[in-house]
Amino acid sequence: MIYHELIIVGxxxxxxxxxxxxxxxGVDVAVLSQVYPARSHSGAAQGGIxxxxxxxPDSADDTPEKHTFDTVKGSDYLADQDAAKQMCEDAIxxxxxxxxxxxxxxxxxxxxxxxRPFGGAGYPRTCYGTDKTGHYLLHTCNNEAIKAGVxxxxxxxxxxxxSDSDGRACGVIAYDMTAGGFEGFQAEAVVIATxxxxxxxxxxxNAIISTxxxxxxxxxxxxxxxxxxxxxxxxxxxxxxNILMTxxxxxxxxxxxxxxxxxxxxxxxxxxxELAPRxxxxxxxxxxxxxxxxxxxxxxxxxxxxHLGREKIMERLPxxxxxxxxxxxxxxxxxxxPIVPSQHYTMGGIDTDVDGRTELPGxxxxxxxxxxxxxxxxxxxxxxxxxxxxxxxxxxAAASEYxxxxxxxxxxxxxxxxxxxxxxxxxxALTSRSDGEDxxxxxxxxxxxxxxxxxxxxxxxxxxxxxxxxxxxxxxxxDVYLRHTGRVFNLDMIRTYELQGMVEVALTTAAGALNRTxxxxxHSRTDYLARDDENWLAHTLxxxxxxxxxxxDRKPVTLGLYEPQERKY
Amino acid sequence: xxxxxxxxxRYDPERDGDRRWQEFTVPYExxxxxxxxxxxxxxxxDGSLSFRYCCRAAVCGSCAMYIxxxxxxxxxxxxxxxxDAPITVEPLPHMPLVKDLVxxxxxxxxxxxxxxxxxxxxxxxxxxxxxxxxxxxxxxDNPVDCILCGSCYSSCPSVWGEDNYLxxxxxxxxxxxxxxxxxxxxxxxxxxxxxxxxxxxxxxxxNCVEACPKELNPTEAVQWLKGAAVRRRIFGRWx
Amino acid sequence: MRQEVLRKGEGxxxxxxxxxxxxxxxxxxxxxxxxxxxxxNIGRLTFDNIGDRLGSGFFVFTDxxxxxxxxxxxLNGVRMVLLDYGFQGSKRTAxxxxxxxxxxxxxxxxxxxxxxxxxx
Numbered sequence: 042m043i044y045h046e047l048i049i050v051g052x053x054x055x056x057x058x059x060x061x062x063x064x065x066x067g068v069d070v071a072v073l074s075q076v077y078p079a080r081s082h083s084g085a086a087q088g089g090i091x092x093x094x095x096x097x098p099d100s101a102d103d104t105p106e107k108h109t110f111d112t113v114k115g116s117d118y119l120a121d122q123d124a125a126k127q128m129c130e131d132a133i134x135x136x137x138x139x140x141x142x143x144x145x146x147x148x149x150x151x152x153x154x155x156x157r158p159f160g161g162a163g164y165p166r167t168c169y170g171t172d173k174t175g176h177y178l179l180h181t182c183n184n185e186a187i188k189a190g191v192x193x194x195x196x197x198x199x200x201x202x203x204s205d206s207d208g209r210a211c212g213v214i215a216y217d218m219t220a221g222g223f224e225g226f227q228a229e230a231v232v233i234a235t236x237x238x239x240x241x242x243x244x245x246x247n248a249i250i251s252t253x254x255x256x257x258x259x260x261x262x263x264x265x266x267x268x269x270x271x272x273x274x275x276x277x278x279x280x281x282x283n284i285l286m287t288x289x290x291x292x293x294x295x296x297x298x299x300x301x302x303x304x305x306x307x308x309x310x311x312x313x314x315e316l317a318p319r320x321x322x323x324x325x326x327x328x329x330x331x332x333x334x335x336x337x338x339x340x341x342x343x344x345x346x347x348h349l350g351r352e353k354i355m356e357r358l359p360x361x362x363x364x365x366x367x368x369x370x371x372x373x374x375x376x377x378x379p380i381v382p383s384q385h386y387t388m389g390g391i392d393t394d395v396d397g398r399t400e401l402p403g404x405x406x407x408x409x410x411x412x413x414x415x416x417x418x419x420x421x422x423x424x425x426x427x428x429x430x431x432x433x434x435x436x437x438a439a440a441s442e443y444x445x446x447x448x449x450x451x452x453x454x455x456x457x458x459x460x461x462x463x464x465x466x467x468x469x470a471l472t473s474r475s476d477g478e479d480x481x482x483x484x485x486x487x488x489x490x491x492x493x494x495x496x497x498x499x500x501x502x503x504x505x506x507x508x509x510x511x512x513x514x515x516x517x518x519x520d521v522y523l524r525h526t527g528r529v530f531n532l533d534m535i536r537t538y539e540l541q542g543m544v545e546v547a548l549t550t551a552a553g554a555l556n557r558t559x560x561x562x563x564h565s566r567t568d569y570l571a572r573d574d575e576n577w578l579a580h581t582l583x584x585x586x587x588x589x590x591x592x593x594d595r596k597p598v599t600l601g602l603y604e605p606q607e608r609k610y
Numbered sequence: 611x612x613x614x615x616x617x618x619x620r621y622d623p624e625r626d627g628d629r630r631w632q633e634f635t636v637p638y639e640x641x642x643x644x645x646x647x648x649x650x651x652x653x654x655x656d657g658s659l660s661f662r663y664c665c666r667a668a669v670c671g672s673c674a675m676y677i678x679x680x681x682x683x684x685x686x687x688x689x690x691x692x693x694d695a696p697i698t699v700e701p702l703p704h705m706p707l708v709k710d711l712v713x714x715x716x717x718x719x720x721x722x723x724x725x726x727x728x729x730x731x732x733x734x735x736x737x738x739x740x741x742x743x744x745x746x747x748x749x750x751d752n753p754v755d756c757i758l759c760g761s762c763y764s765s766c767p768s769v770w771g772e773d774n775y776l777x778x779x780x781x782x783x784x785x786x787x788x789x790x791x792x793x794x795x796x797x798x799x800x801x802x803x804x805x806x807x808x809x810x811x812x813x814x815x816x817n818c819v820e821a822c823p824k825e826l827n828p829t830e831a832v833q834w835l836k837g838a839a840v841r842r843r844i845f846g847r848w849x
Numbered sequence: 850m851r852q853e854v855l856r857k858g859e860g861x862x863x864x865x866x867x868x869x870x871x872x873x874x875x876x877x878x879x880x881x882x883x884x885x886x887x888x889x890n891i892g893r894l895t896f897d898n899i900g901d902r903l904g905s906g907f908f909v910f911t912d913x914x915x916x917x918x919x920x921x922x923x924l925n926g927v928r929m930v931l932l933d934y935g936f937q938g939s940k941r942t943a944x945x946x947x948x949x950x951x952x953x954x955x956x957x958x959x960x961x962x963x964x965x966x967x968x969x
Contacts, residue, residue: 076662077719079758080670094738140739143729143792145747145754152741170754176669177754184728195719219708221624248665281641284667364667367686481653524657527624530709533657771933806932810861813929839862 042461044452045071045192046444048213048228050199050255052078054175054426055408055433056234057182057191059397062437064189068444072186073194073215073226075250079183082236082248083429086175087360088289089157089167090430091423092132096149097156100164105129107163110603112424115161115318116417117562117572118605119268119580119598124395124413126602128424131431136168139430144181146170147357157292157357159422161318161610165292167423172287172360175426182430197224198535202231202258202404203460210262210403211454214464216535221528223464225457229444230403232436233259233391234429237409241547242384243488246278246285256410257542259391260549264399265582267412267596268389269546270553271563273420274497276322278383280341282368286361286380288422290346291315293357297326298343298377299334305342313610320419320563321610323382327497336379343377350374382497386425388416388563389553392582392596397436403443407436414580417598418562471537477522480537483514483544490514491547495554500567508551508590515544515589549583552591557581574605611637614689615696616647618659621707629707632656633696638689644699645673645684648711661711671757674764674823675711676700681761681821702764718760721776725784725802730795746791753786753831755824762818762828768811775811776803778818778828784808785831788838796848800839809835868925874918881911903966916959924948924955 047063049056052074063070072078093103108129113120140146140154147155147170159167170177186193194215200223201214212227235255239247260266276297277286291297297315299305309325310317317325330340346354346361351374354362358373365371365378390412397405408429415428494507518541525533559573560566578598583591616634621627634655636647645666652659662672666685673684678694681702689697705713762778763769769777776784784803787793803809809832818828841847891898902908928948936944 076664076670076672077715077758080664080672082665082670084757085665085667085669137735137737137739141729141731141735141792143787143790145750145790146739148742148744148747150744152743154739173669173755176757180754187723188726188728219712219714248667248670249663282666360669367668367688527622527658527709529623530660530712531658532652532660768933771935804862806861808861810865811933813933836862836865840866843862 042225042227042453042457044227045069046229046450047071047232047440048073048226048230049232049234050213050258051081051234051236051408051410052076052183052193052195053081053234053236053408054083054179054182054429055436056081056232057179057186058430058433059232059234059405059407059437059440060191061182061186061189062434063441064186064191066438066441066445068441071192071194071226073197073199073213075196075198075218077195078186078193079180081179082251083426084176084179085248085285086178086426087172087285087287088159088292089169089174089423090136090178090426091159091162091167091421092136092427093129093164093166094133094136094154094156094168096153096168097165100156100166103164103166105133108132108166111162112415112421113417113603114606114608115419115421116415117320117419117608118574118578118603119271119417119561120415121413121599122602123599125415127395128415128427128431131434132427135427135430135434139178139181142181142185144170145177157289158316159292160288160313160316160322161421162423167289167292169289171356172289172358178426178430199255199258200464200538201460202233202262203454203457204262204401204404205451205454205456208402210401211451212457212460214457214460218530218535221530223461223468225461227451227453227457229447229450230405230440232397232405232407232440233410234406234408234433235410237387237390238543238546238550239384239387241488241543241550242272242491243485244278244283244381244492245384246275246283247385252539252543253387253410253546254539254542256391257546259399259401259404259406260545260583260585261542262401262404263585264401264404265392265584265594266389266546266549267392267580267582268414268418268553269387269549269583270557270581271388271416271418272384272495272550273319273386273388273563274323274382275385276319276326276382277344277380278385279365279369280379280381283381283383284364284368285383285385286344286365286378287358288319290344290358290361293353294349296345296348297322298345299329300336300338300342301334305329305334310610317610318419318421319385320565323497324565326382330381341379341381344380345377346373347375347377384492386420388412388414388418388420389550389581393436395432395435396439397432398439405436405440407432418564468534471521471534472523472526474522477520478517480518480521480540483518483521484536484540487511487514487544487547491550495550498565498567499554501555504551504555508548508555511544511548511551512589515548518544545585548589549591552593553581553583556593578605611639613637614642614647616651617696617698618651618711619700620710622658622709623707642689643685644675644677644682644687644689644697647689647697648684648699659711660709668823669757671759674702674759674761676703676764681765681823683759683823686823702760704764704770705760713760713764715760717773718763718777718779719758721780722758722783725776725780726795726799727780727783727787729787729790729793730798731792732794740792742791749789750786752826753782753789756782756786756826757824759823761821761823765817765821767815767817768813772807772811774807776808778812778832781809781812781835782826782828782831785835788835800842803835804839809839864925864928867921871918871922874914875922878911878915878918900966909967912963916956920952920955920959924952
């Protein structure tokens, strides 16, 4: 049994930023991560991070208020406006702090942090380090955590969150992958920062570890998941692998070209063109493809960078070029890149306030696994890195405050011991079966169902079929069996175990999508074409029910700054 | 349907630590990366196979392996670009083993942390960003793309011969901060690498340059650090 | 854990730097050697002619420089190789002492061999 005052689950940007904040507040904090923290999926973010620094010559009069407005408008007015305002105000100091911590941002000639235009933004306010901004920020935070002396438990896979009889989070159970074995962690508070649920879809740009399992842990602990039906599809994923091609490629002037050789975005967003928000751009591409104007009539279009020239591509987008050469065999200097919209981001997540608090005292969440909500129905590019840092910091501070404010330390809740025993029993049951359902077949069916039934365009009948399939899978997933029962680095066990959480998270997406009878942001229904502010200007809350299908509830959206209007770009 | 044959290094510490080779046949449609092949094997042929994975887009550094006699990222290696069959997959050589294709990276990360891989800054920060010219930023182009995959470290003969040599990756990161105009570490970091367990153990063998999947150049960074050590002693210049 | 071990092994900059300096001196010596043997004409090659040349100030300077450079470069090179093979602790002290003895002996021998041309 190990004790820390504060346990952080997940070593991505949000987790690390929370850990640094807590450590410097004098709290005994530790980070548990399935991979070495600098390998987390935050590192795959490419294009940049939004902050109204007003460094770009065209953004001299940019302000956090304008950033807030763009974020709210981009969210199709589903974002909580106080939260969005908070994020956009915190964006400026947090960006400078990352620079002071050594983040190697690209620079303008005068030495200031470089900015580029991004989709849905009124000004060029996306700060970047070439096209590897996430990688640079992640390493900066990882290094700062080393400097602060944050202890890492690397390659520990958290399997459970434990709460005590008073209804407070009091620890976690984790699997030590390299040593092989389960261990209980007792704590006063827990922060979940485990990232999105991209891998519930088969066509995701996300890392293989972005399964949504962390969110499912909170969900099982009784905390609701919010707005899970809003799934962002990135317009430009590589055709064969769905690997991300940054929005920065269009920010630097790249074109989207259909099978007839035209820049079709002129039809859908005549002003913003390729830099319309992601939901609109993805729908436009998908419409082109559905109407037979993909390249050669097939299911992809081209991202054309050739006119940018070798020099600009090498300087601003070197990573994009490497990826398309290695994974698609296409050099963007000479050829257009074949791309297809791909699942990219989970706008929804664990329901939290602006300080990461959840309904369960002592349990906090930050980053993509959480939903504050600042992204509403559609996230703007460059706001996700920002969210991880701002709300990572805030939840770290709030959790520290919570821990320091406790009347007494429990130092060892007996519930963790019991949960560890339960885990052993669960595992024994799983390993004793020598026959049953194949977990990988279930995984494949689930991800295909999500792609087919809850994709860019959604429709009642298709979604109903999809939901039924998921409910059936949710039954079958409890009859899976393990092919390998060793203790050390057992992928079979991890991947089987996380699958149960993935199916539950997928169910919240499915139920929420079927329930929401309107089109808003990324949730685009062919049977309800319009946004319905009268009935649906509200968050969806999904609570776990023992029989599988979540219980849905609503929560009002915080307005107050901007009245909902029609979105035009 | 084309097929690829994988010849995979197996090691299980729970089974008397035996090391052996095992062959698997993986069918595929048009394209198959080595990592996809490993997943196919783990899912459909042998659930006991262990390997590291995360981003599958060559930015996280998890799946560095020794494939057909070269250091490669499994996710970035397409079987159609490999000439020899079967495809031989080994964990990073010269590293302690955990299981199958997973090696123990504890020492690697301990050495990385030992060089104090973070900005040290004593003077007051400006209210906004510290200014840095694009030319000064360009000096960091080489090291900042490092993904800590461990290929260079595993490939370095000086590491094989001396357990306590810091190795190319840690030194590349030492360079990354020593060369950064914003860093004011002065003596604080130098003492970790300016010695025989640090830069002077590098004999410019350049295996690391050959091995790096991101095409970085740790050797050049180490040479810069050696030069800086002399400049510091003779001219008192810290950068 | 490992940090204590890593902290051992200070120094190394001067052996490394001098190895570079002596390498440059060896290049200089090689150049002088080639130029003298193949380009410069001192007339008939006799014992006296060659002796005069060896006794000249330039040659005395160059020869002594080379003597020190060759001895240091060679022995330090051997030392680096052996250090890579794990000569640490008392073994290393013994190695260093042996190399110093060999070096001093080699230089003394060089000076002794050269002495007749200096006193001529």
